[in-house]
Amino acid sequence: xxxxxxxxxxxxxxxxxxxxxxxxxxxxxxxxxxxxxxxxxxxxxxxxxxxxxxxxxxxxxxxxxxxxxxxxxxxxxxxxxxxxxxxxxxxxxxxxxxxxxxxxxxxxxxxxxxxxxxxxxxxxxxxxxxxxxxxxxxxxxxxxxxxxxxxx
Amino acid sequence: xxxxxxxxxxxxxxxxxxxxxxxxxxxxxxxxxxxxxxxxxxxxxxxxxxxxxxxxxxxxxxxxxxxxxxxxxxxxxxxxxxxxxxxxxxxxxxxxxxxxxxxxxxxxxxxxxxxxxxxxxxxxxxxxxxxxxxxxxxxxxxxxxxxxxxxxxxxxxxxxxxxxxxxxxxxxxxxxxxxxxxxxxxxxxxxxxxxxxxxxxxxxxxxxxxxxxxxxxxxxxxxxxxxxxxxxxxxxxxxxxxxxxxxxxxxxxxxxxxxxxxxxxxxxxxxxxxxxxxxxxxxxxxxxxxxxxxxxxxxxxxxxxxxxxxxxxxxxxxxxxxxxxxxxxxxxxxxxxxxxxxxxxxxxxxxxxxxxxxxxxxxxxxxxxxxxxxxxxxxxxxxxxxxxxxxxxxxxxxxxxxxxxxxxxxxxxxxxxxxxxxxxxxxxxxxxxxxxxxxxxxxxxxxxxxxxxxxxxxxxxxxxxxxxxxxxxxxxxxxxxxxxxxxxxxxxxxxxxxxxxxxxxxxxxxxxxxxxxxxxxxxxxxxxxxxxxxxxxxxxxxxxxxxxxxxxxxxxxxxxxxxxxxxxxxxxxxxxxxxxxxxxxxxxxxxxxxxxxxxxxxxxxxxxxxxxxxxxxxxxxxxxxxxxxxxxxxxxxxxxxxxxxxxxxxxxxxxxxxxxxxxxxxxxxxxxxxxxxxxxxxxxxxxxxxxxxxxxxxxxxxxxxxxxxxxxxxxxxxxxxxxxxxxxxxxxxxxxxxxxx
Numbered sequence: 001x002x003x004x005x006x007x008x009x010x011x012x013x014x015x016x017x018x019x020x021x022x023x024x025x026x027x028x029x030x031x032x033x034x035x036x037x038x039x040x041x042x043x044x045x046x047x048x049x050x051x052x053x054x055x056x057x058x059x060x061x062x063x064x065x066x067x068x069x070x071x072x073x074x075x076x077x078x079x080x081x082x083x084x085x086x087x088x089x090x091x092x093x094x095x096x097x098x099x100x101x102x103x104x105x106x107x108x109x110x111x112x113x114x115x116x117x118x119x120x121x122x123x124x125x126x127x128x129x130x131x132x133x134x135x136x137x138x139x140x141x142x143x144x145x146x147x148x149x150x151x152x
Numbered sequence: 153x154x155x156x157x158x159x160x161x162x163x164x165x166x167x168x169x170x171x172x173x174x175x176x177x178x179x180x181x182x183x184x185x186x187x188x189x190x191x192x193x194x195x196x197x198x199x200x201x202x203x204x205x206x207x208x209x210x211x212x213x214x215x216x217x218x219x220x221x222x223x224x225x226x227x228x229x230x231x232x233x234x235x236x237x238x239x240x241x242x243x244x245x246x247x248x249x250x251x252x253x254x255x256x257x258x259x260x261x262x263x264x265x266x267x268x269x270x271x272x273x274x275x276x277x278x279x280x281x282x283x284x285x286x287x288x289x290x291x292x293x294x295x296x297x298x299x300x301x302x303x304x305x306x307x308x309x310x311x312x313x314x315x316x317x318x319x320x321x322x323x324x325x326x327x328x329x330x331x332x333x334x335x336x337x338x339x340x341x342x343x344x345x346x347x348x349x350x351x352x353x354x355x356x357x358x359x360x361x362x363x364x365x366x367x368x369x370x371x372x373x374x375x376x377x378x379x380x381x382x383x384x385x386x387x388x389x390x391x392x393x394x395x396x397x398x399x400x401x402x403x404x405x406x407x408x409x410x411x412x413x414x415x416x417x418x419x420x421x422x423x424x425x426x427x428x429x430x431x432x433x434x435x436x437x438x439x440x441x442x443x444x445x446x447x448x449x450x451x452x453x454x455x456x457x458x459x460x461x462x463x464x465x466x467x468x469x470x471x472x473x474x475x476x477x478x479x480x481x482x483x484x485x486x487x488x489x490x491x492x493x494x495x496x497x498x499x500x501x502x503x504x505x506x507x508x509x510x511x512x513x514x515x516x517x518x519x520x521x522x523x524x525x526x527x528x529x530x531x532x533x534x535x536x537x538x539x540x541x542x543x544x545x546x547x548x549x550x551x552x553x554x555x556x557x558x559x560x561x562x563x564x565x566x567x568x569x570x571x572x573x574x575x576x577x578x579x580x581x582x583x584x585x586x587x588x589x590x591x592x593x594x595x596x597x598x599x600x601x602x603x604x605x606x607x608x609x610x611x612x613x614x615x616x617x618x619x620x621x622x623x624x625x626x627x628x629x630x631x632x633x634x635x636x637x638x639x640x641x642x643x644x645x646x647x648x649x650x651x652x653x654x655x656x657x658x659x660x661x662x663x664x665x666x667x668x669x670x671x672x673x674x675x676x677x678x679x680x681x682x683x684x685x686x687x688x689x690x691x692x693x694x695x696x697x698x699x700x701x702x703x704x705x706x707x708x709x710x711x712x713x714x715x716x717x718x719x720x721x722x723x724x725x726x727x728x729x730x731x732x733x734x735x736x737x738x739x740x741x742x743x744x745x746x747x748x749x750x751x752x753x754x755x756x757x758x759x760x761x762x763x764x765x766x767x768x769x770x771x772x773x774x775x776x777x778x779x780x781x782x783x784x785x786x787x788x789x790x791x792x793x794x795x796x797x798x799x800x801x802x803x804x805x806x807x808x809x810x811x812x813x814x815x816x817x818x819x820x821x822x823x824x825x826x827x828x829x830x831x832x833x834x835x836x837x838x839x840x841x842x843x844x845x846x847x848x849x850x851x852x853x854x855x856x857x858x859x860x861x862x863x864x865x866x867x868x869x870x871x872x873x874x875x876x877x878x879x880x881x882x883x884x885x886x887x888x889x890x891x892x893x
Contacts, residue, residue: 025509025513026512026513026516026517026872027870027872029517030516030784030870030872030873031780031783033520033787033873034780034783034784034786034787034873036787038786039783039786042783045779046776046779046780046783049775049776049779050775050776052775053774053775053776081773081774083848084774084776084777084815084848084869085774085775085776085777087848087869087870088774088776088777088780088781088869088870089776089780090870
C-alpha cells in the first residue's frame with residue numbers, strides 16, 4: 001500500500017504541476033471522466049489519435065510554409081484543425097500557440113508563422129513527454145494494485 | 153527877229169555840273185530800268201506773290217520814271233520840239249502812274265505788313281506746338297513705363313519681388329540716383345529702411361515715424377517734395393561737393409485684408425503706410441516734373457494693391473498649411489483612437505476567454521462535485537460555491553457586457569419568466585447578508601402584479617440585486633422595504649425625466665420598484681453623480697464598499713434598455729434614501745413574440761442523467777474532436793455514429809437519428825448549407841432530427857446564421873459532460889435550445 005500511496009502522491013503532484021504550467025486544463029479531466037468500464041483506454045486512444053493527427057498536420061504546415069508562394073489559407077486551415085484538436089484534449093498551451101499562429105496566418109506574416117510552427121512542435125513534444133510520464137505513472141499505480149485517482 | 157524857240161543851251165562854266173547831271177540821269181535811268189527787270193526776274197522765280205497787279209503798276213511807274221530821266225538826257229542840249237513832246241508825255245504818264253501807284257500803295261502796304269505779322273504768329277504757334285508735342289511724347293513714354301512697371305509689379309505675388317521690381321523700374325524710368333522704401337516696424341513707431349536700389353545691405357536703419365516731414369508725406373496722397381537733408385533722404389554718405397538732387401517722397405498704403413469691404417480705397421481707416429523716397433541724380437539740375445510726380449503716385453497705388461494681393465496669398469497659403477497640419481494631426485489621432493479601440497476589443501476578447509475558462513472549470517467541477525457522495529455540510533458548501541460562482545460568472549459577463557453596452561451592441565434577452573420568483577430569489581439572497589448586519593428586509597408585492605412577464609429576467613434581477621444590495625451596503629441599522637407594483641397611467645405622467653416617455657399600451661405594463669432604506673442617505677448635491685461610471689461618492693467610499701462604482705451605471709443602462717427610468721431620492725445625510733425604477737415589461741398572454749429574434753426558453757423541469765439508446769449522429773472532420781464527442785455521448789449512453797464529410801453524412805442520415813451534432817466552423821464544409829439540405833430532406837418536423845451546431849466561438853452572428861438555416865441549437869466546444877447532459881435533456885424535452893455560453 002505504501003508504494004501505491006507513494007505513486008498516488010507522485011501522480012497528484014504531477015497533475016498539479018501539469019495544471020499549473022498550463023499543459024493541461026479541465027477539458028483533460030473531462031476526458032478522464034469518459035473513461036469507464038466500457039472504454040478503459042479511452043484517454044490513451046484519444047491522445048494517440050491526437051499525436052498521429054498532429055504529425056500529419058505539422059508536416060502539412062511545414063510543407064506549405066516552404067513553398068515559394070505560401071498559401072496562408074491552407075496553413076490557416078491546418079492550424080484551425082490543430083487548435084480544435086488541442087482544445088478537445090485540453091492541451092491549453094498548444095491551443096494558445098495555435099491562436100497566435102492563426103493571427104500570423106491572417107496577417108500573412110511568414111516569419112511569425114515559421115516561429116509559431118517551431119513553437120508548436122516544441123509544445124507538442126513537451127506535451128507528449130508529459131503525457132507519457134503521466135500514463136507510465138498510472139500504469140505503475142495499477143501495477144501496484146491501486147486505482148487511478150480522479151483528476152480534480 | 154522872231155522869238156526863237158530854240159533855247160540856246162547854256163554852256164556856262166557849270167558845264168561840269170551839267171556833265172554830272174547828265175551822268176546821274178543816265179545811271180538813274182539805268183537803275184530805274186533794271187529794277188523792274190530784277191523784280192520780274194525774282195517774282196517769276198518765287199511761287200507765291202499775290203500782288204502782280206501792284207507789281208505791274210510799280211513796274212510801269214519805274215519804267216516811266218526811268219524813261220523820263222532818260223529823255224532828260226536829251227534836254228541838256230538843244231532839243232527839238234518832238235523831244236520836248238515826248239518828254240512831256242513821259243512826264244505826264246509818269247505822273248499819272250505814280251499817282252495811281254501812290255494811291256494803290258496806301259491800300260497795299262498795310263496788307264503787306266499784316267502778312268508779316270501773321271507770319272510771326274504762325275512761327276510762334278509752330279514753336280509752341282513743337283513744345284507740346286515734346287511734352288505729350290514724354291507723357292506717353294511715362295505712361296508706357298507705368299504700364300510696364302505695373303505689369304512687372306503685378307505679375308508676381310511675391311512681396312520682395314514686387315518691391316524690388318518697383319524700385320528698379322522706377323529707377324530706370326525716371327533715371328533716379330537712389331530709390332528707397334521705408335516700411336513701418338511691428339510696433340508702428342518707427343520706419344525701417346527695407347529696400348534700396350543701389351545699396352546692398354539696407355537693413356537696420358530706422359527713423360521714428362512721427363517726424364514732421366513724414367507726417368507731411370503721409371497726410372496727403374500726392375508725391376511730396378522733401379528736403380534732401382531729411383533723415384529719410386540721407387541714405388548715402390555724401391561726398392562734400394555734390395549738390396544733392398531733388399527728393400520726392402510718397403506714401404504707399406499698406407492695405408489689410410479686412411479693408412476690402414470698403415469701396416473707395418485708399419481713403420480708408422488704414423493707418424499703416426510705407427514711405428517711398430526717390431532721389432534725382434545729384435549735380436544734374438534736373439527737376440521733378442508734374443508728370444513724373446503723377447507717375448510716382450500711380451506706381452505707389454499699384455504697389456499698394458500688389459502688396460495686398462501678395463498678403464492675401466500669403467494668408468491663404470498659411471491657412472492651408474495650418475489646415476494640412478491639423479488634418480494630419482487629426483488623422484493621426486483618429487488612427488490612434490482606432491488602434492486603441494481595436495486594442496481594447498482584442499483585450500476584451502482575450503479577457504472574455506481567459507476569464508470564462510476558469511469560471512467554467514469552477515462551475516463544471518462544482519456541479520460534478522454535487523453529484524458525488526457528500527455529507528450534508530459538504531453539500532451546503534458546494535451549493536454555496538456554485539451559487540456564488542454563478543453570480544460571479546454573471547458579474548464577469550456583465551463587466552464585459554458594459555463595454556458592449558457602451559458600444560450599443562448589447563441586446564436584451566427577452567423571454568417569459570416568473571416575475572414573482574425573481575423578487576423572492578432576490579429576497580432570499582439578500583436576507584442572510586442583511587441579517588448579519590441586523591437589518592430587516594421586507595418584500596411587498598402588489599396584488600395585481602402579474603405572475604409571469606416578458607422581459608430580460610437576468611438583467612432585471614441584476615438591477616434589483618444591485619439596488620437592494622446598495623441599500624443593504626449603506627445602511628448600518630434599521631430596515632429595508634422593497635415595494636413592487638404596477639405603475640398606473642396617472643402616476644406615469646408625473647415623470648418629467650428627460651429621456652423617459654412612457655407609452656401606454658395593452659401589451660405592456662410598467663413595473664415600479666421602490667427600495668427604501670433607513671441608512672446614511674445621500675447629499676442632494678451628489679444625486680446627479682450617482683449614475684456616473686466609476687464616480688464614487690466620497691463619504692460612501694469611506695465605508696470600504698469595495699465596489700468599482702459600476703453598479704448603478706450598469707443599472708441605469710439596463711433600465712434604459714428596458715425603456716424605463718431609474719432615480720434616487722434622499723432627503724439628506726442621515727435620512728436614508730429611496731431608490732426607484734420603472735421598467736417596461738410585456739404581458740405574457742397578449743404579446744406577440746414573432747418580432748423577437750429569440751425563441752422562448754422554458755426552464756427545464758428535470759435533467760435526464762442518461763439517454764439509453766438515443767441515436768446520435770456526429771459530423772466533424774477533426775479526428776480528435778470526433779472521438780472525444782463520441783466518447784462523451786457514449787458515456788451518457790447514446791448510440792453514436794460519426795461521419796467526417798457531408799457526403800458521408802447525407803448517406804448515413806436517417807429518420808432513426810434523433811440528434812445531430814455538426815461542426816460548423818470547418819473551413820471547406822458548409823454546415824449551414826447542410827442544415828438547409830436536411831430541412832429539405834425531412835419536411836415533417838417530427839421526422840427531422842434535432843440539429844445542433846458545434847462551434848469554437850459563439851457570437852451574435854454565428855447564432856443568427858444558425859437560426860437562419862434552421863438549426864435548433866448552438867453549443868460552444870469543447871463540451872463538458874454536464875453541459876452535454878443538460879443540452880441533450882433540454883433538446884429532447886423542448887426541441888429547442890439557444891443560449892449564450
